[in-house]
Amino acid sequence: MPPLRTALLQSSGRPGSVAANLDVLEEAAAQAAASGARLLVCPEMFLTGYAIGDDVARLAEPADGPAAEALAATARRHGLAILYGYPERDGGRVHNSAQLIDAVGGRLANYRKTHLYGEFERERFTPGDRAVVQADLDGVRLGIMICYDVEFPENVRAHALAGTDLLLVPTAQMRPFEFVAESVVPVRAFENQLYVAYVNRTGPEGPFDFVGLSCLAGPDGTAAARAGRGEELVLGDVDPRVLAASRAANPYLGDRRPGLYTDLTG
Amino acid sequence: MPPLRTALLQSSGRPGSVAANLDVLEEAAAQAAASGARLLVCPEMFLTGYAIGDDVARLAEPADGPAAEALAATARRHGLAILYGYPERDGGRVHNSAQLIDAVGGRLANYRKTHLYGEFERERFTPGDRAVVQADLDGVRLGIMICYDVEFPENVRAHALAGTDLLLVPTAQMRPFEFVAESVVPVRAFENQLYVAYVNRTGPEGPFDFVGLSCLAGPDGTAAARAGRGEELVLGDVDPRVLAASRAANPYLGDRRPGLYTDLTG
Numbered sequence A, B: 001m002p003p004l005r006t007a008l009l010q011s012s013g014r015p016g017s018v019a020a021n022l023d024v025l026e027e028a029a030a031q032a033a034a035s036g037a038r039l040l041v042c043p044e045m046f047l048t049g050y051a052i053g054d055d056v057a058r059l060a061e062p063a064d065g066p067a068a069e070a071l072a073a074t075a076r077r078h079g080l081a082i083l084y085g086y087p088e089r090d091g092g093r094v095h096n097s098a099q100l101i102d103a104v105g106g107r108l109a110n111y112r113k114t115h116l117y118g119e120f121e122r123e124r125f126t127p128g129d130r131a132v133v134q135a136d137l138d139g140v141r142l143g144i145m146i147c148y149d150v151e152f153p154e155n156v157r158a159h160a161l162a163g164t165d166l167l168l169v170p171t172a173q174m175r176p177f178e179f180v181a182e183s184v185v186p187v188r189a190f191e192n193q194l195y196v197a198y199v200n201r202t203g204p205e206g207p208f209d210f211v212g213l214s215c216l217a218g219p220d221g222t223a224a225a226r227a228g229r230g231e232e233l234v235l236g237d238v239d240p241r242v243l244a245a246s247r248a249a250n251p252y253l254g255d256r257r258p259g260l261y262t263d264l265t266g
Helices: A018-034 A055-059 A066-078 A118-122 A147-151 A153-161 A178-192 A240-249 B018-034 B055-059 B066-078 B118-124 B147-151 B153-161 B178-192 B240-249
Strands: A004-010 A039-041 A081-090 A093-101 A107-112 A133-137 A140-144 A166-170 A195-199 A202-205 A208-211 A215-217 A223-226 A232-238 B004-010 B039-041 B081-090 B093-101 B107-112 B133-137 B140-144 B166-170 B195-199 B202-205 B208-211 B215-217 B223-226 B232-238
Touching: A004 A018, A004 A195, A004 A215, A018 A039, A018 A066, A018 A081, A018 A232, A055 A081, A066 A081, A066 A093, A081 A107, A081 A166, A093 A140, A093 A166, A107 A133, A107 A140, A147 A153, A147 A166, A147 A178, A153 A178, A153 B153, A166 A178, A178 A195, A178 A215, A178 B178, A215 A232, A223 A232, B004 B018, B004 B195, B004 B215, B018 B039, B018 B066, B018 B081, B018 B232, B055 B081, B066 B081, B066 B093, B081 B107, B081 B166, B093 B118, B093 B140, B093 B166, B107 B133, B107 B140, B147 B153, B147 B166, B147 B178, B153 B178, B166 B178, B178 B195, B178 B215, B215 B232, B223 B232
Parallel strands: A004 A039, A039 A081, A140 A166, A166 A195, B004 B039, B039 B081, B140 B166, B166 B195
Antiparallel strands: A004 A232, A081 A093, A093 A107, A133 A140, A195 A215, A202 A208, A215 A223, B004 B232, B081 B093, B093 B107, B133 B140, B195 B215, B202 B208, B215 B223
């Protein structure tokens, strides 16, 4: 199986303008496809912006809404899958979600953030209740989570146990938490023997200052690709052969003792 | 409450000679006490050596055996607590254990490694069945685990949930796994909001080449103290005020959703 080339769009787009952000995505998809990528991953809430106050609720739309249709067209046009973060409307509730569109425009998976961060998010979103959301793409099992979710080792372990090969993590990681991008994410990849694509916003937005530092972390704990602090499209390869060899050398999943971990679910 | 000054003895002593290693401990205890330390932590299997083949079983002794008595005298003499790694004899079984002696010579806690590493250990030791072993020292709650145990996020999480402030981890960490000392250990401290004292052997021994890099990692993910690759006594402070402030700023334990983690114990 050939490596899955993955493009990480580190950008804040234009907060508050869905139309402008769809244009940014269209351009990024063209550039990613031209570089051989078969998957494009965007940051948390890329469709609308993150620090947009009450516009979160105003711009929220259902998983099968107009943005999903526009992105299906983009995906088809460039022949690659797209994961985008957006505020999802579901009746009276709004979720902080990420949706995966496949290369022919199908809605492959939709994930609702389970671990909301701080008052800002808890006032605006309802947390999701499904921990592990997956989809298969070209023989690679993808998993989806969002930002704060990945800081909980339990979440990533659940994905590893469910067979996730590449964990996609749109994020909105701000100062002074560079440590998460630089250290926590590579350790998650190593301790669970999978790839993690951590894709961040960048620069100041409302009260936040997003730190960039997006990365594709591999199962050896190194970053196969790492962005700086500014807007950037980063490419990296997810190689099933690397994964198989690394898993054989680091048998964490097989050496677990689940009977000793019961306090974690109490 | 004043900080608990902790001394990390990064040394391989003299593998195969219990008498020589008790002498090294006596000298390290004197030096640590003179520097204000109230706790001295040694590497995995420090009492006997690690790569000593069948001598593991020959030199194993009960938790209340002669080495415990000798170390009780050392602890009393210098007025500080000592955690030492040793092969523990329990009838026909041998455990890879670490025992904590208090400053007046009492046996405060004994831990048996639950996650054995590789064929080398599985051939010689019986794994322990108690995940969380703790003791209180001068108002700080100590936890104990050994080497490979700390690479499993579930283990450290169980300690955090049980209130461990300072996790003591005697280790025998070899090339090419520097990543564990450099990155995994600080991430464990950060994600669980506790201190981790990771104390390693050093240099070649049998088929292994131990990497040193012992550290006292704090709840902000930085190393409050970090050794190089050679023999070294490293000192660091465990500060309850730092811990309280960091926990308030990083409420990981409160933001967990235990109901979503049930796959981890199946």
